[in-house]
Amino acid sequence: MSKPLSLTGVERFFDKDDVIVSKTDTKGRITYANRTFLQVAGFREADILGQPHSIIRHPHMPRAVFKLLWDAIEAGGEIFGYVINRAKNGDHYWVYAHVTPSFDSAGRIIGYHSNRRVPNRAVIDDVIVPLYEIVLAEEARHKNGKEQLAAGYKLLIDQVSSHGLPYDELIAKLTVRAPLEATAA
Structure with a gap:
C-alpha cells in the first residue's frame, strides 16, 4: 500500500x-x-x-x-x-x-x-468549497465506501438540482457568471 x-x-x-x-x-x-x-x-x-x-x-x-x-x-x-x-x-x-x-x-x-x-476563484471560494465540504461530511458519516459514495452522490445531485439546472449547465453558468446566488434568481 x-x-x-x-x-x-x-x-x-x-x-x-x-x-x-x-x-x-x-x-x-x-x-x-x-x-x-x-x-x-x-x-x-x-x-x-x-x-x-x-x-x-x-x-x-x-x-x-x-x-x-x-x-x-x-x-x-x-x-x-x-x-x-x-x-x-x-x-x-x-x-x-x-x-x-x-x-x-x-x-x-x-x-x-x-x-x-x-x-474562477470566486466560484471556488463562494460555491465549490462549501459544496464539497458538505458532500465530504456526508460521505464521512457512513461506514463503508459504497454507502459513502451513494450518500455523497445523492447529496451532490440534490444540491445541484435545487438550483433548477443539470450539473453541466450549472457549472457552465457559474463559470461564466460568478457566485451561485447571482444565478439562482
Missing part, C-alpha cells in the same frame, strides 16, 4: 494562459502529461506515466464528484468541473477541468483526455 498523503496547506498556481493536459487509458492510467502538468503537480514524466490519475487526488475532493465524472465520460460524454488536486509534495492546486473520452475509428472509447485551466 502507498504511504499516507501528506498535505502542506500550500496552494500552487499556474498562469491563466497555461493549460494542464493529460491523457489516460480506459482504466485511468496516465499515458501522457504535458510540461505544465508535470511542473504544477511536481512530477517527472518517468514517475507519472503508467500511474493511476488518482495519484494527484486530493483528500478534500469528494468521491461523489468523481462518480459524476466517470459516469459521464464512460457513457461517451464530456464533463466540466472544478477539481482540487494534490501535488507530489503535498501542495494543492485548483483547476477547471474539461474531460472527454477519446475514440478509435470504430467509435469505441480508447482513453480519456483532460484539459485543465485556471479556475
Whole structure:
C-alpha cells in the first residue's frame, strides 16, 4: 500500500494562459502529461506515466464528484468541473477541468483526455468549497465506501438540482457568471 498523503496547506498556481493536459487509458492510467502538468503537480514524466490519475487526488475532493465524472465520460460524454488536486509534495492546486473520452475509428472509447485551466476563484471560494465540504461530511458519516459514495452522490445531485439546472449547465453558468446566488434568481 502507498504511504499516507501528506498535505502542506500550500496552494500552487499556474498562469491563466497555461493549460494542464493529460491523457489516460480506459482504466485511468496516465499515458501522457504535458510540461505544465508535470511542473504544477511536481512530477517527472518517468514517475507519472503508467500511474493511476488518482495519484494527484486530493483528500478534500469528494468521491461523489468523481462518480459524476466517470459516469459521464464512460457513457461517451464530456464533463466540466472544478477539481482540487494534490501535488507530489503535498501542495494543492485548483483547476477547471474539461474531460472527454477519446475514440478509435470504430467509435469505441480508447482513453480519456483532460484539459485543465485556471479556475474562477470566486466560484471556488463562494460555491465549490462549501459544496464539497458538505458532500465530504456526508460521505464521512457512513461506514463503508459504497454507502459513502451513494450518500455523497445523492447529496451532490440534490444540491445541484435545487438550483433548477443539470450539473453541466450549472457549472457552465457559474463559470461564466460568478457566485451561485447571482444565478439562482
